[in-house]
Amino acid sequence: MRVAFVSTERDWGGGEVQLVRLGSLLSERGDEVLFLASAAGKLREAVPTGATCTLRTFPGRGRSPWSWLRARAALRAFRPQVVYLNDPRGVLLGGLASLGMGIPRIAARRAAFPIRSPGKYRRFADRIICVSKQVAAICRESGLPAERLRVVYDGADVERYAEIDRAEAAAAVRSLVDAHRGPSDVPVLLTAGKLTECKGHHVLLDALSRLVDRRWVLILLGEGERREALASRAAALGLADRVIMPGFRDDLPLLLCGTDVFVFPSLQEGLGSTVIEAMAAGVPIVATTAGGLPELLQPDEGPPIGLSVPPGDAEALATAIGAVLDDPESHADTRRARELARQRFSFDRMVGDTRAVMAELLA
Incomplete structure (x- = not known):
């Protein structure tokens, strides 16, 4: 199968991680893959080019006629099936660049808010892959045809976590805290994500200001336009010496395995x-119930595998974090969480489900 992937994003986020991993694994399995990416974007630096995986770029963010012409030429040369x-x-x-070529098109939909321009999805997408049932419901509410929607959950490299040495992970976390002169010998909270308003990091800081009498340090991983505002907010709340902001890190799995509590305060997800x-x-x-998060932490069968709170509720978030700090084993079924991650959210399953949607279009 020959597949062309189109990305106009300049920044590096979860959607770009998923895209590169999807294309890389398809290439490793013998499919021919083309990445069409912005010349100014970070994604182009992560594409593993090789015999079955190539990269072509276009100027800007894909809005100009020059971008469309460059993308169209690349598609004509590559002749993708999808x-x-x-x-x-x-x-x-991608829709404009492929006009008249008769190529089936799949659009990914990752955001859990109403679609501003549903017309372009109806015009240019034969299938819409939604990353959760909640996103699919929002797509239907936005007027997209239900028969075109397919739910394919994002994936993770879940098997590598079994290979991580927990003592080494704890040492890496402690080294990071020490390097930023954070408090020593205290429970470590970690959150990770793009530093944007919708990720709710400001709510997390407000929640932690209610726990100043407790022992903790927060590692806030990520980059984005809210970085300076969040640093200022932490200082204003008297948390500057307990909030570490090391930026983007490529060793997230190691840090997670050495962390005491993972907090995800997202407002939209x-x-x-x-x-x-x-x-x-x-x-x-500890996470919010925004978007598709309950599909991860509140599975249909069995009890929840983490604590969930309403998005934007700093008081509830503080209470949940405090409860986990007091008694983590009573509020987290980590063994079942690992099992669910392996069974439902592996990269292998994500690739297989996505390829099934592609095969459906080509049948």
Whole structure:
């Protein structure tokens, strides 16, 4: 199978991680893969080019006629059997670039909020892959045809967590805290994600300001436009010496395995692939009920595998974090979380389910 992936994002986020992993694994399994990416984007630096995986770029964010012409030329040369459109601007770019070629198109939908321009999905997407049932419900409410929607959960490299030495992980976390002159010998909270408003990091800081009499330090991983505002908020709340912001790190699995509590305060979330990583790591989880997060932490069968609170509720978040700090074993079924991550949210399953949607279009 020949598959072309289109991404217009300049930044590096969860959607880009999933896309690169999907394309890489398809390439490893013998499919021919083309990545069409912005020349100014970070994704192009992560694409593993080789015999069955190539990269072509276009200028800007795909909005200009030059971008469309460059993308169209790349598609004509590659002759894909399926085009995969990874973000909203990519739907327009890839849709216009492939007009008249008769190529089936798949659009990914990751955000859990109403679609602003549903028309382009109806015009350019033969299938829409939604990362959760909640995202699929929002797509239906936005007017997209239900028969085109398919739910494919994001994945994680869940098997690698079994290979991580917990003592080494704890040492790595302690070294990071020490390097930033954080408090020593206290429980470590960790959150990770793009530093944007919708991730709810400001709510987490407000929650932690209610726990100043407790022993903890927070590692806040990620980059984004809210970085300076969050640092200022932490200082204003008197938390500057207990909130560490080391930016983006590529050793998240190691850090997760050495962390005491993973907190995910998102206000809007399609699914939450970082929560899948925390599940695979077997770390106690406190998260909100935003978007598709309950599909991870509140499975249909059995009790919840972490504590969930309403999005934006700092008081409830503080209470849940405090409860886990007091008695983590009573509030987190980490063994079952690891099992669910392996069974339902592996990269292998994500690739297989996505390939099944592609095969459906080609049948």
